[in-house]
Amino acid sequence: MIIITKSDYLYSSDLYHMVTEEVKINTKCSDCPDKSCATAVLSSKEMDSIFRNRFISEVRKGTNIVNEGSPTSYIIYLRSGLVKEFVQMPDTQEQILQIIIPHSYLGLTSIFGDKVNHYSYKALTDLRLCYIDINVFTALLKNNVDFAFEIMTSIGRENLNNFHRFINQSHKKSYGRIADVLIYFSKVIFLTSKFQIPLTRQEIAEMVGISRESAGRIFSKFRTEGIIEIQGRNITINDMKKLEKISRYG
Amino acid sequence: MIIITKSDYLYSSDLYHMVTEEVKINTKCSDCPDKSCATAVLSSKEMDSIFRNRFISEVRKGTNIVNEGSPTSYIIYLRSGLVKEFVQMPDTQEQILQIIIPHSYLGLTSIFGDKVNHYSYKALTDLRLCYIDINVFTALLKNNVDFAFEIMTSIGRENLNNFHRFINQSHKKSYGRIADVLIYFSKVIFLTSKFQIPLTRQEIAEMVGISRESAGRIFSKFRTEGIIEIQGRNITINDMKKLEKISRYG
DNA sequence: AGAAAAATGTGATAATTATCACAAAAAGCG
DNA sequence: CGCTTTTTGTGATAATTATCACATTTTTCT
Numbered sequence: 212m213i214i215i216t217k218s219d220y221l222y223s224s225d226l227y228h229m230v231t232e233e234v235k236i237n238t239k240c241s242d243c244p245d246k247s248c249a250t251a252v253l254s255s256k257e258m259d260s261i262f263r264n265r266f267i268s269e270v271r272k273g274t275n276i277v278n279e280g281s282p283t284s285y286i287i288y289l290r291s292g293l294v295k296e297f298v299q300m301p302d303t304q305e306q307i308l309q310i311i312i313p314h315s316y317l318g319l320t321s322i323f324g325d326k327v328n329h330y331s332y333k334a335l336t337d338l339r340l341c342y343i344d345i346n347v348f349t350a351l352l353k354n355n356v357d358f359a360f361e362i363m364t365s366i367g368r369e370n371l372n373n374f375h376r377f378i379n380q381s382h383k384k385s386y387g388r389i390a391d392v393l394i395y396f397s398k399v400i401f402l403t404s405k406f407q408i409p410l411t412r413q414e415i416a417e418m419v420g421i422s423r424e425s426a427g428r429i430f431s432k433f434r435t436e437g438i439i440e441i442q443g444r445n446i447t448i449n450d451m452k453k454l455e456k457i458s459r460y461g
Numbered sequence: 462m463i464i465i466t467k468s469d470y471l472y473s474s475d476l477y478h479m480v481t482e483e484v485k486i487n488t489k490c491s492d493c494p495d496k497s498c499a500t501a502v503l504s505s506k507e508m509d510s511i512f513r514n515r516f517i518s519e520v521r522k523g524t525n526i527v528n529e530g531s532p533t534s535y536i537i538y539l540r541s542g543l544v545k546e547f548v549q550m551p552d553t554q555e556q557i558l559q560i561i562i563p564h565s566y567l568g569l570t571s572i573f574g575d576k577v578n579h580y581s582y583k584a585l586t587d588l589r590l591c592y593i594d595i596n597v598f599t600a601l602l603k604n605n606v607d608f609a610f611e612i613m614t615s616i617g618r619e620n621l622n623n624f625h626r627f628i629n630q631s632h633k634k635s636y637g638r639i640a641d642v643l644i645y646f647s648k649v650i651f652l653t654s655k656f657q658i659p660l661t662r663q664e665i666a667e668m669v670g671i672s673r674e675s676a677g678r679i680f681s682k683f684r685t686e687g688i689i690e691i692q693g694r695n696i697t698i699n700d701m702k703k704l705e706k707i708s709r710y711g
Numbered sequence: 712a713g714a715a716a717a718a719t720g721t722g723a724t725a726a727t728t729a730t731c732a733c734a735a736a737a738a739g740c741g
Numbered sequence: 742c743g744c745t746t747t748t749t750g751t752g753a754t755a756a757t758t759a760t761c762a763c764a765t766t767t768t769t770c771t
Binding site: 681 | 751
Protein backbone atom coordinates (compact mmCIF):
# COMPACT_ATOMS: atom_id res chain seq x y z
CA MET A 212 0.00 0.00 0.00
CA ILE A 213 1.49 3.32 -1.03
CA ILE A 214 0.76 6.56 0.74
CA ILE A 215 1.15 9.70 -1.31
CA THR A 216 1.17 13.03 0.46
CA LYS A 217 1.33 16.70 -0.39
CA SER A 218 4.49 17.88 -2.10
CA ASP A 219 5.60 14.43 -3.19
CA TYR A 220 6.86 14.23 -6.73
CA LEU A 221 6.49 11.12 -8.80
CA TYR A 222 8.91 10.52 -11.61
CA SER A 223 8.45 7.92 -14.29
CA SER A 224 8.52 7.66 -18.04
CA ASP A 225 4.87 8.51 -18.25
CA LEU A 226 4.13 9.72 -14.78
CA TYR A 227 5.46 13.09 -13.71
CA HIS A 228 3.44 15.54 -11.75
CA MET A 229 2.92 16.99 -8.34
CA VAL A 230 0.43 15.41 -6.02
CA THR A 231 -1.40 18.27 -4.43
CA GLU A 232 -2.91 16.95 -1.27
CA GLU A 233 -3.17 13.91 0.89
CA VAL A 234 -5.42 11.28 -0.56
CA LYS A 235 -7.51 8.85 1.35
CA ILE A 236 -6.56 5.44 0.09
CA ASN A 237 -8.08 3.24 2.69
CA THR A 238 -11.05 2.44 0.52
CA LYS A 239 -10.75 -0.96 -1.10
CA CYS A 240 -11.24 -1.01 -4.87
CA SER A 241 -14.25 -3.25 -4.37
CA ASP A 242 -15.86 -0.53 -2.25
CA CYS A 243 -14.79 2.36 -4.46
CA PRO A 244 -17.78 4.43 -5.54
CA ASP A 245 -15.93 5.31 -8.76
CA LYS A 246 -14.99 1.80 -9.88
CA SER A 247 -15.34 0.93 -13.57
CA CYS A 248 -18.28 -1.16 -14.65
CA ALA A 249 -15.94 -3.66 -16.32
CA THR A 250 -14.81 -4.68 -12.83
CA ALA A 251 -18.24 -6.18 -12.18
CA VAL A 252 -16.96 -9.42 -13.71
CA LEU A 253 -13.91 -9.62 -11.46
CA SER A 254 -13.74 -11.90 -8.42
CA SER A 255 -13.01 -10.37 -5.04
CA LYS A 256 -9.55 -11.92 -5.23
CA GLU A 257 -8.93 -10.20 -8.53
CA MET A 258 -10.26 -6.90 -7.19
CA ASP A 259 -7.86 -7.27 -4.34
CA SER A 260 -4.93 -7.74 -6.71
CA ILE A 261 -5.77 -4.35 -8.19
CA PHE A 262 -6.10 -2.82 -4.72
CA ARG A 263 -2.66 -4.05 -3.72
CA ASN A 264 -1.05 -2.82 -6.91
CA ARG A 265 -2.62 0.52 -7.69
CA PHE A 266 -1.86 3.95 -6.47
CA ILE A 267 -4.07 6.92 -6.27
CA SER A 268 -3.09 10.43 -7.21
CA GLU A 269 -4.66 13.82 -7.50
CA VAL A 270 -3.60 16.09 -10.29
CA ARG A 271 -4.15 19.76 -10.96
CA LYS A 272 -5.78 21.31 -14.00
CA GLY A 273 -3.34 21.83 -16.82
CA THR A 274 -1.02 18.93 -15.94
CA ASN A 275 0.33 16.73 -18.72
CA ILE A 276 -0.44 13.19 -17.65
CA VAL A 277 0.95 11.19 -20.55
CA ASN A 278 3.11 12.17 -23.51
CA GLU A 279 2.78 10.26 -26.74
CA GLY A 280 5.81 8.16 -27.60
CA SER A 281 6.59 7.26 -23.98
CA PRO A 282 6.46 3.60 -22.95
CA THR A 283 3.26 2.54 -21.21
CA SER A 284 3.97 1.36 -17.68
CA TYR A 285 0.55 2.07 -16.17
CA ILE A 286 -3.05 1.89 -17.16
CA ILE A 287 -4.61 5.05 -15.76
CA TYR A 288 -8.17 5.09 -14.52
CA LEU A 289 -9.97 8.44 -14.39
CA ARG A 290 -12.06 8.64 -11.23
CA SER A 291 -13.13 12.24 -11.60
CA GLY A 292 -12.45 15.25 -13.80
CA LEU A 293 -12.05 15.80 -17.52
CA VAL A 294 -9.06 14.91 -19.69
CA LYS A 295 -8.22 15.83 -23.25
CA GLU A 296 -6.71 13.18 -25.51
CA PHE A 297 -4.64 14.60 -28.34
CA VAL A 298 -1.75 14.08 -30.73
CA GLN A 299 1.00 16.54 -31.40
CA MET A 300 1.36 17.52 -35.04
CA PRO A 301 4.70 18.35 -36.71
CA ASP A 302 4.25 22.12 -36.51
CA THR A 303 3.18 23.26 -33.03
CA GLN A 304 -0.49 22.46 -33.72
CA GLU A 305 -2.24 19.65 -31.96
CA GLN A 306 -5.26 17.56 -32.85
CA ILE A 307 -7.69 16.86 -30.04
CA LEU A 308 -9.22 13.40 -30.39
CA GLN A 309 -11.72 13.35 -27.59
CA ILE A 310 -12.61 14.56 -24.13
CA ILE A 311 -12.47 11.74 -21.63
CA ILE A 312 -15.06 11.62 -18.89
CA PRO A 313 -14.86 9.97 -15.46
CA HIS A 314 -14.91 6.16 -15.10
CA SER A 315 -12.78 5.59 -18.18
CA TYR A 316 -9.31 4.13 -18.67
CA LEU A 317 -6.62 6.14 -20.43
CA GLY A 318 -4.19 4.49 -22.79
CA LEU A 319 -5.99 1.20 -23.35
CA THR A 320 -5.18 1.40 -27.05
CA SER A 321 -1.56 0.67 -26.30
CA ILE A 322 -2.15 -2.39 -24.15
CA PHE A 323 -2.29 -4.69 -27.15
CA GLY A 324 0.70 -4.23 -29.36
CA ASP A 325 3.75 -2.15 -28.80
CA LYS A 326 3.18 -0.93 -25.22
CA VAL A 327 3.86 2.63 -26.27
CA ASN A 328 1.50 5.53 -25.69
CA HIS A 329 0.15 6.78 -28.97
CA TYR A 330 -1.75 9.72 -27.59
CA SER A 331 -1.05 12.49 -25.10
CA TYR A 332 -3.31 13.30 -22.16
CA LYS A 333 -3.74 16.59 -20.30
CA ALA A 334 -5.94 17.52 -17.34
CA LEU A 335 -8.69 19.98 -18.26
CA THR A 336 -9.85 20.14 -14.63
CA ASP A 337 -8.45 18.89 -11.34
CA LEU A 338 -8.41 15.09 -11.51
CA ARG A 339 -8.47 12.01 -9.34
CA LEU A 340 -6.58 9.14 -10.95
CA CYS A 341 -5.66 5.54 -10.20
CA TYR A 342 -2.49 4.09 -11.66
CA ILE A 343 -2.56 0.34 -12.25
CA ASP A 344 0.63 -1.42 -13.23
CA ILE A 345 0.31 -2.64 -16.81
CA ASN A 346 1.55 -6.11 -15.93
CA VAL A 347 -1.10 -6.51 -13.27
CA PHE A 348 -3.73 -5.33 -15.71
CA THR A 349 -2.52 -7.64 -18.48
CA ALA A 350 -2.52 -10.57 -16.07
CA LEU A 351 -6.18 -9.87 -15.28
CA LEU A 352 -7.01 -9.81 -18.99
CA LYS A 353 -5.25 -13.13 -19.57
CA ASN A 354 -6.83 -14.86 -16.60
CA ASN A 355 -10.39 -13.62 -16.91
CA VAL A 356 -11.86 -13.88 -20.37
CA ASP A 357 -15.01 -12.01 -19.39
CA PHE A 358 -12.98 -9.07 -18.15
CA ALA A 359 -10.94 -9.14 -21.37
CA PHE A 360 -14.15 -9.03 -23.41
CA GLU A 361 -15.50 -6.13 -21.36
CA ILE A 362 -12.32 -4.15 -21.89
CA MET A 363 -12.10 -4.97 -25.57
CA THR A 364 -15.70 -4.04 -26.11
CA SER A 365 -15.10 -0.68 -24.54
CA ILE A 366 -11.97 -0.14 -26.63
CA GLY A 367 -13.90 -1.10 -29.72
CA ARG A 368 -16.79 1.22 -28.96
CA GLU A 369 -14.48 4.13 -28.23
CA ASN A 370 -12.52 3.57 -31.42
CA LEU A 371 -15.67 3.40 -33.45
CA ASN A 372 -17.07 6.59 -31.95
CA ASN A 373 -13.89 8.54 -32.51
CA PHE A 374 -13.46 7.22 -36.00
CA HIS A 375 -17.00 8.07 -36.96
CA ARG A 376 -16.73 11.56 -35.53
CA PHE A 377 -13.64 12.04 -37.66
CA ILE A 378 -15.15 10.69 -40.83
CA ASN A 379 -18.24 12.81 -40.41
CA GLN A 380 -16.16 15.85 -39.69
CA SER A 381 -14.13 15.44 -42.83
CA HIS A 382 -17.29 15.80 -44.88
CA LYS A 383 -18.54 18.93 -43.18
CA LYS A 384 -17.88 22.60 -43.50
CA SER A 385 -16.76 24.64 -40.52
CA TYR A 386 -20.24 25.63 -39.33
CA GLY A 387 -21.30 22.00 -39.11
CA ARG A 388 -18.12 21.09 -37.28
CA ILE A 389 -18.58 23.75 -34.61
CA ALA A 390 -22.21 22.75 -34.25
CA ASP A 391 -20.97 19.20 -33.64
CA VAL A 392 -18.61 20.35 -30.91
CA LEU A 393 -21.44 22.13 -29.12
CA ILE A 394 -23.69 19.10 -29.45
CA TYR A 395 -20.86 16.85 -28.26
CA PHE A 396 -20.33 18.84 -25.08
CA SER A 397 -24.02 19.17 -24.43
CA LYS A 398 -25.06 15.58 -25.13
CA VAL A 399 -21.97 13.48 -24.42
CA ILE A 400 -19.94 15.31 -21.81
CA PHE A 401 -22.22 17.46 -19.66
CA LEU A 402 -25.71 16.13 -20.43
CA THR A 403 -27.24 19.61 -20.14
CA SER A 404 -27.76 22.59 -22.42
CA LYS A 405 -25.90 24.99 -20.12
CA PHE A 406 -22.24 24.30 -19.42
CA GLN A 407 -18.79 25.74 -19.06
CA ILE A 408 -16.67 24.59 -21.96
CA PRO A 409 -13.26 23.46 -20.65
CA LEU A 410 -11.39 24.49 -23.80
CA THR A 411 -10.03 27.72 -25.26
CA ARG A 412 -11.20 28.85 -28.69
CA GLN A 413 -7.84 27.67 -29.96
CA GLU A 414 -8.51 24.19 -28.58
CA ILE A 415 -12.03 24.11 -29.95
CA ALA A 416 -10.54 24.92 -33.34
CA GLU A 417 -8.05 22.10 -32.81
CA MET A 418 -10.83 19.62 -32.16
CA VAL A 419 -12.26 20.18 -35.62
CA GLY A 420 -9.24 21.21 -37.64
CA ILE A 421 -10.04 24.82 -38.46
CA SER A 422 -8.33 28.08 -37.53
CA ARG A 423 -8.84 29.86 -34.21
CA GLU A 424 -10.26 32.92 -35.95
CA SER A 425 -12.79 30.93 -37.95
CA ALA A 426 -13.93 29.13 -34.81
CA GLY A 427 -14.42 32.44 -33.02
CA ARG A 428 -16.31 33.96 -35.92
CA ILE A 429 -18.67 31.01 -36.04
CA PHE A 430 -19.33 31.31 -32.30
CA SER A 431 -20.18 34.97 -32.79
CA LYS A 432 -22.47 34.15 -35.67
CA PHE A 433 -24.29 31.52 -33.64
CA ARG A 434 -24.73 34.07 -30.86
CA THR A 435 -26.08 36.84 -33.08
CA GLU A 436 -28.51 34.31 -34.54
CA GLY A 437 -29.73 33.45 -31.05
CA ILE A 438 -28.72 29.80 -31.27
CA ILE A 439 -26.42 30.05 -28.26
CA GLU A 440 -25.57 32.47 -25.47
CA ILE A 441 -21.93 33.05 -24.57
CA GLN A 442 -20.33 34.63 -21.53
CA GLY A 443 -16.67 33.77 -21.76
CA ARG A 444 -16.59 30.00 -21.52
CA ASN A 445 -20.12 29.68 -20.24
CA ILE A 446 -22.37 28.49 -22.99
CA THR A 447 -26.09 28.02 -23.16
CA ILE A 448 -27.64 26.26 -26.11
CA ASN A 449 -30.98 27.91 -26.85
CA ASP A 450 -31.87 26.16 -30.09
CA MET A 451 -30.65 22.59 -30.25
CA LYS A 452 -32.88 21.78 -33.22
CA LYS A 453 -31.20 24.49 -35.27
CA LEU A 454 -27.74 23.30 -34.22
CA GLU A 455 -28.61 19.79 -35.31
CA LYS A 456 -29.82 21.10 -38.62
CA ILE A 457 -26.55 22.95 -39.11
CA SER A 458 -24.65 19.81 -38.17
CA ARG A 459 -26.48 17.85 -40.86
CA TYR A 460 -26.71 20.30 -43.71
CA GLY A 461 -24.44 23.25 -42.93
CA MET B 462 -18.32 -29.69 -45.21
CA ILE B 463 -20.06 -27.49 -47.72
CA ILE B 464 -19.49 -27.74 -51.45
CA ILE B 465 -20.17 -24.63 -53.45
CA THR B 466 -20.39 -24.90 -57.20
CA LYS B 467 -20.82 -22.65 -60.19
CA SER B 468 -24.11 -20.75 -60.40
CA ASP B 469 -25.03 -21.20 -56.78
CA TYR B 470 -26.39 -18.13 -55.10
CA LEU B 471 -25.87 -17.52 -51.43
CA TYR B 472 -28.35 -15.37 -49.62
CA SER B 473 -27.79 -14.04 -46.15
CA SER B 474 -27.98 -10.78 -44.30
CA ASP B 475 -24.41 -10.01 -45.12
CA LEU B 476 -23.63 -12.62 -47.73
CA TYR B 477 -25.09 -12.23 -51.17
CA HIS B 478 -23.16 -12.86 -54.32
CA MET B 479 -22.65 -15.34 -57.08
CA VAL B 480 -19.98 -17.95 -56.71
CA THR B 481 -18.29 -18.11 -60.06
CA GLU B 482 -16.61 -21.45 -60.21
CA GLU B 483 -16.07 -24.64 -58.35
CA VAL B 484 -13.67 -24.23 -55.49
CA LYS B 485 -11.29 -26.86 -54.22
CA ILE B 486 -12.04 -27.20 -50.56
CA ASN B 487 -10.22 -30.37 -49.73
CA THR B 488 -7.28 -28.53 -48.23
CA LYS B 489 -7.39 -28.52 -44.46
CA CYS B 490 -7.05 -25.10 -42.84
CA SER B 491 -3.87 -26.29 -41.17
CA ASP B 492 -2.36 -26.96 -44.60
CA CYS B 493 -3.72 -23.82 -46.23
CA PRO B 494 -0.94 -21.77 -47.78
CA ASP B 495 -2.97 -18.63 -47.13
CA LYS B 496 -3.71 -19.13 -43.44
CA SER B 497 -3.45 -16.11 -41.13
CA CYS B 498 -0.43 -15.81 -38.90
CA ALA B 499 -2.66 -15.50 -35.83
CA THR B 500 -3.58 -19.18 -36.33
CA ALA B 501 -0.01 -20.15 -35.40
CA VAL B 502 -1.13 -20.17 -31.76
CA LEU B 503 -4.06 -22.53 -32.38
CA SER B 504 -3.94 -26.23 -31.59
CA SER B 505 -4.63 -28.74 -34.36
CA LYS B 506 -7.98 -29.43 -32.72
CA GLU B 507 -8.86 -25.75 -32.89
CA MET B 508 -7.71 -25.50 -36.50
CA ASP B 509 -9.95 -28.41 -37.25
CA SER B 510 -12.96 -26.64 -35.71
CA ILE B 511 -12.40 -23.83 -38.20
CA PHE B 512 -12.04 -26.31 -41.05
CA ARG B 513 -15.34 -27.99 -40.21
CA ASN B 514 -17.18 -24.69 -39.91
CA ARG B 515 -15.87 -22.48 -42.69
CA PHE B 516 -16.84 -22.20 -46.27
CA ILE B 517 -14.82 -20.99 -49.15
CA SER B 518 -16.09 -18.75 -51.87
CA GLU B 519 -14.78 -16.96 -54.91
CA VAL B 520 -16.09 -13.56 -55.73
CA ARG B 521 -15.80 -11.39 -58.80
CA LYS B 522 -14.41 -7.89 -59.02
CA GLY B 523 -17.01 -5.27 -58.16
CA THR B 524 -19.09 -7.43 -55.81
CA ASN B 525 -20.39 -5.91 -52.60
CA ILE B 526 -19.34 -8.32 -49.88
CA VAL B 527 -20.72 -6.61 -46.79
CA ASN B 528 -23.05 -3.67 -46.32
CA GLU B 529 -22.75 -1.50 -43.24
CA GLY B 530 -25.65 -1.82 -40.85
CA SER B 531 -26.22 -5.50 -41.52
CA PRO B 532 -25.77 -7.97 -38.67
CA THR B 533 -22.45 -9.78 -38.57
CA SER B 534 -22.91 -13.51 -38.96
CA TYR B 535 -19.49 -14.36 -40.37
CA ILE B 536 -15.94 -13.29 -39.96
CA ILE B 537 -14.55 -13.14 -43.46
CA TYR B 538 -10.94 -14.01 -44.19
CA LEU B 539 -9.37 -12.62 -47.35
CA ARG B 540 -7.18 -15.26 -48.96
CA SER B 541 -6.37 -13.35 -52.12
CA GLY B 542 -7.36 -10.14 -53.89
CA LEU B 543 -7.94 -6.55 -52.80
CA VAL B 544 -10.96 -5.17 -50.96
CA LYS B 545 -12.00 -1.61 -50.26
CA GLU B 546 -13.42 -0.76 -46.84
CA PHE B 547 -15.70 2.26 -46.83
CA VAL B 548 -18.64 4.02 -45.25
CA GLN B 549 -21.59 5.48 -47.07
CA MET B 550 -22.17 9.17 -46.39
CA PRO B 551 -25.62 10.79 -46.29
CA ASP B 552 -25.42 12.25 -49.80
CA THR B 553 -24.30 9.64 -52.33
CA GLN B 554 -20.62 10.16 -51.49
CA GLU B 555 -18.59 7.50 -49.78
CA GLN B 556 -15.49 7.64 -47.65
CA ILE B 557 -12.90 4.95 -48.29
CA LEU B 558 -11.15 3.93 -45.08
CA GLN B 559 -8.53 1.53 -46.33
CA ILE B 560 -7.58 -1.04 -48.91
CA ILE B 561 -7.43 -4.50 -47.41
CA ILE B 562 -4.70 -6.86 -48.55
CA PRO B 563 -4.67 -10.67 -48.50
CA HIS B 564 -4.33 -12.59 -45.21
CA SER B 565 -6.55 -10.18 -43.30
CA TYR B 566 -9.91 -10.57 -41.64
CA LEU B 567 -12.80 -8.31 -42.60
CA GLY B 568 -15.19 -7.02 -39.98
CA LEU B 569 -13.21 -7.77 -36.86
CA THR B 570 -14.17 -4.39 -35.43
CA SER B 571 -17.70 -5.64 -34.94
CA ILE B 572 -16.83 -8.83 -33.09
CA PHE B 573 -16.67 -7.04 -29.75
CA GLY B 574 -19.77 -5.06 -29.11
CA ASP B 575 -22.93 -4.88 -31.11
CA LYS B 576 -22.30 -7.59 -33.75
CA VAL B 577 -23.27 -5.19 -36.49
CA ASN B 578 -21.09 -4.36 -39.46
CA HIS B 579 -19.98 -0.77 -39.27
CA TYR B 580 -18.22 -0.66 -42.61
CA SER B 581 -19.00 -1.80 -46.13
CA TYR B 582 -16.69 -3.97 -48.21
CA LYS B 583 -16.41 -4.24 -51.98
CA ALA B 584 -14.15 -6.41 -54.15
CA LEU B 585 -11.61 -4.37 -56.13
CA THR B 586 -10.32 -7.52 -57.84
CA ASP B 587 -11.49 -11.12 -58.03
CA LEU B 588 -11.27 -12.56 -54.53
CA ARG B 589 -10.93 -15.81 -52.65
CA LEU B 590 -12.67 -15.66 -49.30
CA CYS B 591 -13.30 -17.90 -46.31
CA TYR B 592 -16.43 -17.40 -44.24
CA ILE B 593 -16.11 -18.41 -40.60
CA ASP B 594 -19.20 -18.48 -38.42
CA ILE B 595 -18.95 -15.72 -35.85
CA ASN B 596 -19.91 -18.06 -33.00
CA VAL B 597 -17.13 -20.45 -33.90
CA PHE B 598 -14.70 -17.56 -34.06
CA THR B 599 -15.85 -16.11 -30.75
CA ALA B 600 -15.55 -19.51 -29.09
CA LEU B 601 -11.93 -19.71 -30.23
CA LEU B 602 -11.26 -16.27 -28.75
CA LYS B 603 -12.81 -17.24 -25.44
CA ASN B 604 -10.99 -20.55 -25.19
CA ASN B 605 -7.55 -19.51 -26.32
CA VAL B 606 -6.20 -16.36 -24.70
CA ASP B 607 -3.15 -16.27 -26.94
CA PHE B 608 -5.33 -16.30 -30.03
CA ALA B 609 -7.48 -13.56 -28.53
CA PHE B 610 -4.39 -11.45 -27.90
CA GLU B 611 -3.15 -12.02 -31.45
CA ILE B 612 -6.46 -10.90 -32.89
CA MET B 613 -6.80 -7.92 -30.60
CA THR B 614 -3.30 -6.81 -31.35
CA SER B 615 -4.06 -6.87 -35.04
CA ILE B 616 -7.31 -4.96 -34.51
CA GLY B 617 -5.45 -2.43 -32.42
CA ARG B 618 -2.71 -1.96 -34.98
CA GLU B 619 -5.18 -1.56 -37.82
CA ASN B 620 -7.23 0.97 -35.88
CA LEU B 621 -4.16 2.94 -35.01
CA ASN B 622 -2.93 3.00 -38.59
CA ASN B 623 -6.26 4.09 -39.98
CA PHE B 624 -6.72 6.69 -37.31
CA HIS B 625 -3.30 8.14 -37.83
CA ARG B 626 -3.75 8.30 -41.57
CA PHE B 627 -6.95 10.24 -40.98
CA ILE B 628 -5.48 12.63 -38.47
CA ASN B 629 -2.53 13.35 -40.71
CA GLN B 630 -4.79 13.83 -43.67
CA SER B 631 -6.92 16.37 -41.88
CA HIS B 632 -3.88 18.61 -41.48
CA LYS B 633 -2.76 18.44 -45.08
CA LYS B 634 -3.67 20.25 -48.24
CA SER B 635 -4.82 18.32 -51.27
CA TYR B 636 -1.36 17.89 -52.82
CA GLY B 637 -0.05 16.24 -49.68
CA ARG B 638 -3.09 13.99 -49.50
CA ILE B 639 -2.70 12.71 -53.04
CA ALA B 640 1.02 12.21 -52.44
CA ASP B 641 0.04 10.08 -49.45
CA VAL B 642 -2.28 7.94 -51.55
CA LEU B 643 0.49 7.24 -54.04
CA ILE B 644 2.94 6.43 -51.25
CA TYR B 645 0.32 4.21 -49.60
CA PHE B 646 -0.22 2.12 -52.72
CA SER B 647 3.47 1.92 -53.45
CA LYS B 648 4.72 1.12 -49.95
CA VAL B 649 1.81 -0.61 -48.21
CA ILE B 650 -0.22 -2.34 -50.90
CA PHE B 651 2.00 -3.23 -53.85
CA LEU B 652 5.53 -2.85 -52.47
CA THR B 653 6.82 -1.54 -55.78
CA SER B 654 7.06 1.79 -57.54
CA LYS B 655 5.16 0.57 -60.60
CA PHE B 656 1.58 -0.58 -60.12
CA GLN B 657 -1.96 -0.54 -61.44
CA ILE B 658 -4.11 1.48 -59.07
CA PRO B 659 -7.38 -0.41 -58.47
CA LEU B 660 -9.45 2.76 -58.01
CA THR B 661 -11.08 5.34 -60.26
CA ARG B 662 -10.12 9.01 -59.87
CA GLN B 663 -13.46 9.41 -58.11
CA GLU B 664 -12.50 6.76 -55.57
CA ILE B 665 -9.04 8.20 -55.07
CA ALA B 666 -10.72 11.51 -54.29
CA GLU B 667 -13.01 9.67 -51.86
CA MET B 668 -10.03 8.23 -50.02
CA VAL B 669 -8.78 11.70 -49.13
CA GLY B 670 -11.94 13.75 -49.07
CA ILE B 671 -11.43 16.07 -52.02
CA SER B 672 -13.33 16.48 -55.29
CA ARG B 673 -12.78 14.26 -58.31
CA GLU B 674 -11.66 17.23 -60.40
CA SER B 675 -9.09 18.37 -57.88
CA ALA B 676 -7.70 14.85 -57.62
CA GLY B 677 -7.38 14.65 -61.40
CA ARG B 678 -5.71 18.04 -61.63
CA ILE B 679 -3.14 17.06 -59.01
CA PHE B 680 -2.35 13.84 -60.88
CA SER B 681 -1.78 15.90 -64.04
CA LYS B 682 0.46 18.31 -62.17
CA PHE B 683 2.54 15.47 -60.73
CA ARG B 684 2.93 14.06 -64.24
CA THR B 685 4.01 17.33 -65.86
CA GLU B 686 6.54 17.74 -63.05
CA GLY B 687 7.96 14.29 -63.80
CA ILE B 688 7.17 12.89 -60.36
CA ILE B 689 4.97 10.12 -61.76
CA GLU B 690 4.09 8.54 -65.09
CA ILE B 691 0.46 7.74 -65.85
CA GLN B 692 -1.11 5.53 -68.50
CA GLY B 693 -4.71 5.13 -67.48
CA ARG B 694 -4.54 3.35 -64.16
CA ASN B 695 -0.93 2.28 -64.56
CA ILE B 696 1.26 4.43 -62.41
CA THR B 697 5.01 4.62 -62.08
CA ILE B 698 6.55 6.64 -59.31
CA ASN B 699 9.73 8.23 -60.60
CA ASP B 700 10.59 10.50 -57.72
CA MET B 701 9.60 9.06 -54.35
CA LYS B 702 11.77 11.57 -52.47
CA LYS B 703 9.83 14.44 -53.97
CA LEU B 704 6.49 12.77 -53.19
CA GLU B 705 7.55 12.34 -49.58
CA LYS B 706 8.54 15.98 -49.42
CA ILE B 707 5.12 16.97 -50.75
CA SER B 708 3.47 14.67 -48.24
CA ARG B 709 5.32 16.39 -45.41
CA TYR B 710 5.26 20.02 -46.44
CA GLY B 711 2.86 20.34 -49.34
C1' DA C 712 -3.92 44.81 -6.60
C1' DG C 713 -1.20 45.30 -10.60
C1' DA C 714 1.91 43.78 -14.24
C1' DA C 715 2.66 40.29 -17.69
C1' DA C 716 0.95 36.75 -20.48
C1' DA C 717 -2.64 34.47 -22.79
C1' DA C 718 -6.86 34.51 -25.13
C1' DT C 719 -10.30 36.77 -27.99
C1' DG C 720 -12.80 39.57 -31.72
C1' DT C 721 -12.83 41.54 -36.14
C1' DG C 722 -11.64 43.57 -40.67
C1' DA C 723 -9.07 43.10 -44.99
C1' DT C 724 -6.95 40.13 -48.10
C1' DA C 725 -4.97 35.91 -50.05
C1' DA C 726 -4.96 31.07 -50.86
C1' DT C 727 -7.26 26.88 -51.53
C1' DT C 728 -10.69 24.01 -53.18
C1' DA C 729 -15.43 23.06 -54.91
C1' DT C 730 -18.71 23.44 -58.45
C1' DC C 731 -20.44 23.75 -63.06
C1' DA C 732 -20.10 22.83 -67.87
C1' DC C 733 -18.76 20.24 -71.56
C1' DA C 734 -15.61 17.65 -74.68
C1' DA C 735 -12.77 13.58 -75.13
C1' DA C 736 -11.32 9.02 -73.97
C1' DA C 737 -11.90 4.44 -72.12
C1' DA C 738 -14.44 0.52 -70.61
C1' DG C 739 -18.35 -2.55 -70.58
C1' DC C 740 -21.77 -5.16 -73.15
C1' DG C 741 -24.90 -7.53 -76.32
C1' DC D 742 -17.74 -4.50 -83.54
C1' DG D 743 -20.55 -0.54 -82.70
C1' DC D 744 -23.35 1.50 -79.04
C1' DT D 745 -23.99 2.97 -74.39
C1' DT D 746 -22.22 4.09 -70.07
C1' DT D 747 -18.56 5.45 -67.23
C1' DT D 748 -14.52 7.82 -66.52
C1' DT D 749 -11.43 11.56 -67.32
C1' DG D 750 -9.41 16.35 -68.33
C1' DT D 751 -9.73 21.21 -68.27
C1' DG D 752 -11.32 26.06 -68.11
C1' DA D 753 -14.03 29.60 -65.75
C1' DT D 754 -16.10 30.99 -61.67
C1' DA D 755 -17.83 30.86 -56.95
C1' DA D 756 -17.49 29.56 -52.22
C1' DT D 757 -14.92 28.60 -48.25
C1' DT D 758 -11.36 29.13 -45.11
C1' DA D 759 -6.69 30.67 -43.73
C1' DT D 760 -3.65 34.27 -42.73
C1' DC D 761 -2.16 38.70 -41.12
C1' DA D 762 -2.61 42.67 -38.27
C1' DC D 763 -3.96 44.83 -34.32
C1' DA D 764 -7.09 46.40 -30.57
C1' DT D 765 -9.33 44.53 -26.43
C1' DT D 766 -10.42 41.59 -22.84
C1' DT D 767 -9.46 37.98 -19.63
C1' DT D 768 -6.53 35.18 -16.95
C1' DT D 769 -2.47 34.16 -14.36
C1' DC D 770 0.98 34.99 -11.14
C1' DT D 771 3.40 37.41 -7.64
